[in-house]
Each structure stands twice: as C-alpha cells, then as structure tokens.
C-alpha cells in the first residue's frame with residue numbers, strides 16, 4: 001500500500017517542492033492552500049503526472065473545521081501515514097517596536113495554532129509507522145533581531161511541540177521530527193516586503209548562497225521515509241551552515 005501524506009501549504013515554496021518530491025517517491029498526497037488556486041492546480045497536476053493520487057483542499061489551517069475537512073479528504077486516499085506541517089507566514093520585516101498586533105496574531109495562529117490543530121488530527125488518525133514533520137526555522141535559535149523576533153519565538157515553540165509530541169506518540173510507533181530551514185528562495189520574502197532578502201543574505205550564509213525549496217523537501221522526505229525509522233524528536237537544520 002502506498003503512503004498517504006498530508007502537506008499544509010502545498011501550493012508554493014517548500015510545501016509545493018515537498019508535494020512533488022513525495023509524489024515522485026510514491027506517496028499519495030493531500031495538500032492544503034489558502035488563496036492561490038492556480039498554483040494549487042499546477043502542483044496537483046504534477047502529483048497526478050507522477051502516477052499517484054492527489055487532492056488539493058482550500059483549507060485555512062487556523063480553523064479547526066477546515067483542518068478536519070483536509071484530513072477527511074486525505075482519508076479518501078487511504079490510511080494516513082504522514083503529515084508535513086508547513087503552512088506558515090512571516091510579517092512585514094522591521095523593528096520589534098513597530099510590530100502590528102494583527103500581524104503577531106497571524107503568525108501565532110498560522111504557525112503555531114495551525115500546526116497544533118493539524119498534528120492533533122494526524123495523531124487521532126495515524127497508526128504504527130506513521131510520521132509527522134514540522135517545518136520550523138533556523139530563526140528559532142537565531143532569534144531574527146530587527147526582522148521578526150515574534151516569528152522566531154513561534155518557531156522555537158514548533159521545536160518544543162516536536163520534542164513533546166515525539167515523546168507522547170512514540171509508544172504508538174508514530175515519529176515526530178522537525179526541519180529548520182535557513183534562508184530559502186520562496187515567495188515568503190516578497191510577502192514580508194523584501195523579495196531580494198535571499199540574495200542579500202548570501203554573504204552571511206557559510207555556504208554562500210540561499211537554499212532552494214527542493215533542498216528542504218529532500219530532508220523532509222528522508223524524515224518521513226524508511227531510512228529514518230529510529231529518528232524521532234530531532235530538529236534537522238537545513239540552513240547552509242547558519
């Protein structure tokens with residue numbers, strides 16, 4: 001039987017790269033998106049072209065009912081074996097004192113509450129051998145001063161969620177890990193007001209360049225796969241040395 005994996009935020013960036021990679025590796029894939037229907041349709045077409053089944057669900061991970069609908073749609077593909085908690089946002093880059101409370105709430109609601117709601121659905125439905133990967137950030141340990149300290153703090157919470165859930169779900173044979181990307185070339189930087197951030201940051205990245213979404217997708221695929229069966233509760237840094 002093929003693995004069945006839910007990916008949140010699969011229409012662009014790291015989530016889309018992960019959807020395509022997992023489909024190529026033989027996973028049926030159910031993914032959510034919020035707004036970009038055209039991008040979601042393109043990813044779905046690539047999943048199906050890989051010879052597996054896919055479903056794209058417009059589901060905002062902030063809302064428990066929409067999260068449940070995403071997992072119900074995935075259930076049509078078979079028993080759930082994987083979750084990639086990926087849907088995330090930053091805020092306009094800037095000093096901490098200028099942070100708008102509405103942006104703060106968005107970051108907490110999507111990057112933390114959404115991850116918890118999805119992990120809860122997954123934990124209720126998964127069995128022995130299943131795995132969850134939370135997409136964290138190198139920001140969790142770097143702190144993102146002058147950019148988005150609140151986002152970094154929420155990503156640190158993602159790491160703690162990973163530690164606790166890994167221990168709670170281990171007796172049921174469910175593994176829980178995180179990846180912590182550094183600066184990856186996706187639309188998230190334009191959405192935070194600095195589309196050129198990956199290129200400007202290159203000089204301070206030890207490997208001398210930003211990462212590509214597929215380089216993170218590879219780490220996620222490994223954590224979900226059969227070579228990682230003794231790996232749980234870890235945060236795998238994919239950050240070019242940052």
Ligand code: NAP
Pocket residue numbers: 008009010011012013014015032033034035036037059060061062086087088089090110114135136137138180181182183184185186187188189191
């Ligand atoms: P991205 O290119 O902006 O893509 C974000 C994806 O999440 C899109 O598919 C978007 O769908 C979806 N999404 C956003 N809010 C959502 C919501 N409330 N419900 C459902 N879907 C939602 O972002 P990315 O750079 O790939 O980031 C993915 C993850 O990696 C995030 O958790 C981010 O914090 C983390 N990360 C990124 C970097 C980086 O440098 N790129 C570094 C470290 C960590 P729509 O387009 O339909 O809105």
